[in-house]
Amino acid sequence: MELRVVVEEPWTVGADALVVPILGEPAFEGALAELDRRSGGELSNLAAFGELSGKRYATALAAPGELPVKRVVAVGAGPAAEVDRETVRCLAAAGLRRLAGRRVDRLAVWCGPLVGALGGDAATVAELVTRGIVEGGYDPKRLYRDDVESAPPRLAELVLVVPDGDAAALAAAAERGRIVGEGANLARDLANRSAAELPPEGLAEEARSIAARYGLAVDVIDEGRAAELGMNLFLAVGRGSDNPPRLIVLRSGAPEARDAQGRLLALLGKGVCFDSGGISIKPADRMEEMKMDKAGAATVIAAAATLARLAPGLPFLVLAPAVENMPGPHSTRPGDVVRALNGKWVDITNTDAEGRLILGDALTYAERLGATHLVDVATLTGAVGRMLGHLVTGGFGTPQAWYDAVAAAARRAGERLWQIPLVDDYRADMDSWYGDFTNAGAPEGGLVKSGLFLKEFVTVPWVHLDIGGTAYFRKATPYAPRGATGVTHATLVELALEGAPARADRSA
Numbered sequence: 001m002e003l004r005v006v007v008e009e010p011w012t013v014g015a016d017a018l019v020v021p022i023l024g025e026p027a028f029e030g031a032l033a034e035l036d037r038r039s040g041g042e043l044s045n046l047a048a049f050g051e052l053s054g055k056r057y058a059t060a061l062a063a064p065g066e067l068p069v070k071r072v073v074a075v076g077a078g079p080a081a082e083v084d085r086e087t088v089r090c091l092a093a094a095g096l097r098r099l100a101g102r103r104v105d106r107l108a109v110w111c112g113p114l115v116g117a118l119g120g121d122a123a124t125v126a127e128l129v130t131r132g133i134v135e136g137g138y139d140p141k142r143l144y145r146d147d148v149e150s151a152p153p154r155l156a157e158l159v160l161v162v163p164d165g166d167a168a169a170l171a172a173a174a175e176r177g178r179i180v181g182e183g184a185n186l187a188r189d190l191a192n193r194s195a196a197e198l199p200p201e202g203l204a205e206e207a208r209s210i211a212a213r214y215g216l217a218v219d220v221i222d223e224g225r226a227a228e229l230g231m232n233l234f235l236a237v238g239r240g241s242d243n244p245p246r247l248i249v250l251r252s253g254a255p256e257a258r259d260a261q262g263r264l265l266a267l268l269g270k271g272v273c274f275d276s277g278g279i280s281i282k283p284a285d286r287m288e289e290m291k292m293d294k295a296g297a298a299t300v301i302a303a304a305a306t307l308a309r310l311a312p313g314l315p316f317l318v319l320a321p322a323v324e325n326m327p328g329p330h331s332t333r334p335g336d337v338v339r340a341l342n343g344k345w346v347d348i349t350n351t352d353a354e355g356r357l358i359l360g361d362a363l364t365y366a367e368r369l370g371a372t373h374l375v376d377v378a379t380l381t382g383a384v385g386r387m388l389g390h391l392v393t394g395g396f397g398t399p400q401a402w403y404d405a406v407a408a409a410a411r412r413a414g415e416r417l418w419q420i421p422l423v424d425d426y427r428a429d430m431d432s433w434y435g436d437f438t439n440a441g442a443p444e445g446g447l448v449k450s451g452l453f454l455k456e457f458v459t460v461p462w463v464h465l466d467i468g469g470t471a472y473f474r475k476a477t478p479y480a481p482r483g484a485t486g487v488t489h490a491t492l493v494e495l496a497l498e499g500a501p502a503r504a505d506r507s508a
């Protein structure tokens with residue numbers, strides 16, 4: 001896809017289709033009035049008819065009149081005062097998806113109203129619109145065939161139409177949006193692909209090829225080395241499957257290197273390639289979704305690729321413990337007591353609380369590799385989805401300043417995050433008769449306890465992002481199809497890029 005930024009009036013740009021954002025109740029004044037006039041009143045007619053509105057992500061196709069396009073796509077942005085970065089990204093995606101099944105080679109997006117809504121920050125609009133178009137073009141059905149009916153069009157060219165500014169600088173911002181969007185789509189591919197296609201070794205192979213392509217160091221720890229190291233939590237989950245576990249480690253930069261903030265950031269992702277629950281087996285209903293229990297691993301592996309493209313040489317670590325959680329004669333049993341890599345004894349009372357087990361050892365190992373700051377991403381609980389739904393990721397962390405840094409990165413990335421408290425007093429509910437604690441205590445406050453469990457394995461600043469509700473959509477939205485969303489990929493990229501040498505083109 002070619003990217004072009006033009007400083008022009010929106011009615012002069014030739015394209016197959018023109019996306020026009022509608023902020024709030026459509027007021028036909030300024031540029032929108034001129035577009036309406038040139039469309040022969042089509043836009044205002046559709047508004048009067050009730051087909052075109054400013055409702056968030058509502059779309060309408062309009063005939064172009066004398067405009068040099070085949071269709072105008074009006075996309076509602078919601079009330080102007082509520083337009084934020086997420087709105088800009090999703091609006092662009094919704095505009096593209098409204099054209100599903102159509103032949104569109106060149107798409108133009110009128111960015112003027114969005115730049116106004118984001119306080120004149122045209123670079124951010126260029127980045128987020130491009131990212132939204134790239135992410136909006138994703139269709140999981142394309143994993144299995146190329147000729148998908150009614151899929152979003154594959155563009156040859158995207159033209160961003162802006163009212164003023166430096167087109168070259170805006171094109172650079174758009175290019176970054178493209179790279180971040182492609183990273184999110186890579187994360188979605190890895191999460192969406194079936195457990196048969198991507199067992200732990202398959203995921204490791206994907207990581208190796210990304211490492212080779214972008215010059216990252218890769219180390220894949222197999223079950224033999226994991227046993228020598230003492231990663232018994234990790235091994236306890238993997239042992240029930242014929243597909244052996246793999247701890248995937250990617251490194252950018254020299255071993256002792258720190259980023260511009262003095263950090264060695266480690267991004268960790270839960271890679272449960274399939275979560276049957278193990279001996280504590282899950283009900284059959286929706287069990288197929290548990291191939292996406294590797295979404296955290298998919299996200300951090302994709303983030304490594306994105307960071308290598310945007311900031312080659314930036315020091316960071318990625319760790320993705322990959323396992324299949326299966327019942328079988330070799331499986332861990334409820335009641336097995338296992339010594340973690342950090343020496344703590346864990347009483348595994350529920351084999352379905354497996355994500356925290358593999359992450360526990362991975363967090364310890366990340367610190368051994370020199371990580372000074374940790375962020376893990378995991379489809380850790382069903383509870384977070386019951387609390388926050390599919391649009392808000394649950395966050396935990398300590399100290400508060402590090403959580404705040406991650407939350408600020410999420411805001412910049414246009415991703416929603418809400419903090420859940422780590423109430424230490426609940427830790428007593430996880431006491432074990434035999435070990436230091438159990439992996440699943442009384443269910444009350446289970447979401448908080450999942451965070452408290454992970455906290456037992458960290459001694460440096462750490463944030464845990466529970467994407468159990470947000471990692472995949474069960475229903476399509478105007479801006480995204482069903483399946484994996486790639487959520488938190490952009491947040492992690494924003495966070496890591498804070499450690500890249502000064503980026504003059506970047507605003508807070």
Ligand code: BES
Binds near residue numbers: 293354355381446
């Ligand atoms: N992978 C699941 C959590 C999950 C469930 C994510 C549904 C997305 C959709 C996780 O391994 C799990 O099974 N968690 C248990 C924990 C419980 C046994 C303490 C849960 O949430 O029920």
Ligand code: ZN
Binds near residue numbers: 272275293352354
């Ligand atoms: Zn799981």
Ligand code: MN
Binds near residue numbers: 275351352
């Ligand atoms: Mn589970």
